[in-house]
Amino acid sequence: QSALTQPASVSGSPGQSITISCTGTSSDIGGYNYVSWYQHHPGKAPKLMIYEVNNRPSGVPDRFSGSKSGNTASLTISGLQAEDEADYYCNSYTSSTTLIFGGGTKLTVL
Amino acid sequence: QVQLVESGGGVVQPGRSLRLSCAASGFTFSSFGMHWVRQAPGKGLEWVAVISFDGGTKNYADSVKDRFTISRDNAKNTLYLQMDSLRPEDTAAYYCVKRYSGGWYYFDYWGQGTLVTVSS
Numbered sequence: 001q002s003a004l005t006q007p008a009s010v011s012g013s014p015g016q017s018i019t020i021s022c023t024g025t026s027s028d029i030g031g032y033n034y035v036s037w038y039q040h041h042p043g044k045a046p047k048l049m050i051y052e053v054n055n056r057p058s059g060v061p062d063r064f065s066g067s068k069s070g071n072t073a074s075l076t077i078s079g080l081q082a083e084d085e086a087d088y089y090c091n092s093y094t095s096s097t098t099l100i101f102g103g104g105t106k107l108t109v110l
Numbered sequence: 111q112v113q114l115v116e117s118g119g120g121v122v123q124p125g126r127s128l129r130l131s132c133a134a135s136g137f138t139f140s141s142f143g144m145h146w147v148r149q150a151p152g153k154g155l156e157w158v159a160v161i162s163f164d165g166g167t168k169n170y171a172d173s174v175k176d177r178f179t180i181s182r183d184n185a186k187n188t189l190y191l192q193m194d195s196l197r198p199e200d201t202a203a204y205y206c207v208k209r210y211s212g213g214w215y216y217f218d219y220w221g222q223g224t225l226v227t228v229s230s
Contacts, residue, residue: 001172003154034215038155045220046155051212089155093215097169099145104154 004029004090004102011108017078020105022090023071028100030071034093037066037075040104041086049088050075077107085109112136112219114206119224122196132189132206132221140164140184143209145217146191148202158204159191160214174200196228 005023012018022029022037029035037050048057050066053073063079073092077084090102118130132144146158159170159180168180179192189206203223210216 003156034213036216038217040155045222046217048210048216048218051210051216055212057210057212057218087154091157091215096172098171099157099160099215101155101157 001094001096001098001100004092004100006088006090006102006105008103009106009108011110012077012080013110014080014082016080017076018080018107019077020075020088020090020107022073022075022092022102024073024092024100025071027095028071028092029068029073031095032093033068035066035068035073036091037064037073038089038091039084039086040089046089080109082109112208114208114219114221116204116206116221116224119204119226121227121229123230124197124228126196127192127194128196128226130191130193130204130206130224130226132191134187134189134206134208137208137219139182139187142211143214144180144182144189145207145209146180146189147205147207147217147220148200149205149223150199150202153202156202160209161189162214193226196226198228200226201228202226 038046040046054066161180181190206221207217208219210218
């Protein structure tokens with residue numbers, strides 16, 4: 001099964017909002033609400049930012065939000081800050097009872 | 111605090127086997143499902159396998175199915191990944207990952223990773 005499709009890179013200025021898309025199929029994103037997003041600073045452990053499409057774990061700022069429409073999930077970061085610069089990965093449960101990641105998106109804060 | 115410490119990585123020839131271990135501490139290991147996730151050099155994250163809290167349920171990515179076996183020893187608080195018939199494309203850092211309390215589909219704590227290089 002191929003990885004979920006994410007843009008390779010996105011960028012934004014401090015204070016702005018950005019959205020990262022994650023496109024799959026009806027066998028993964030479109031079929032289930034088990035979509036999550038991870039923030040990964042190189043050299044550090046990935047951090048869970050969003051789970052079950054739009055839920056934030058304790059401690060994650062409400063600047064981070066998630067949504068889903070059809071086979072595409074999205075992560076929106078509002079009020080962009082310098083420390084948001086990182087790689088972001090989406091992940092979804094699949095009909096094969098497996099999990100699948102997106103290819104990753106590098107966020108640059110200008 | 112939660113600690114996950116992987117070991118067992120190294121350089122191995124194609125077709126050979128390797129077993130990774132992950133020593134867990136700081137939480138009730140026997141109560142949580144566990145995953146292996148890998149990252150090839152310069153590439154993104156790839157989910158590899160999951161095992162339920164009691165070892166009764168296991169699932170694998172298509173890319174490793176029938177070659178890799180995930181297992182656990184709850185008495186030793188240790189997770190394993192037996193990797194057989196290794197291929198060059200299995201070269202990656204392998205991470206032991208604890209499932210999030212909110213569902214087995216999500217990950218919260220990660221180990222530091224152990225590097226596996228498959229090369230002749």
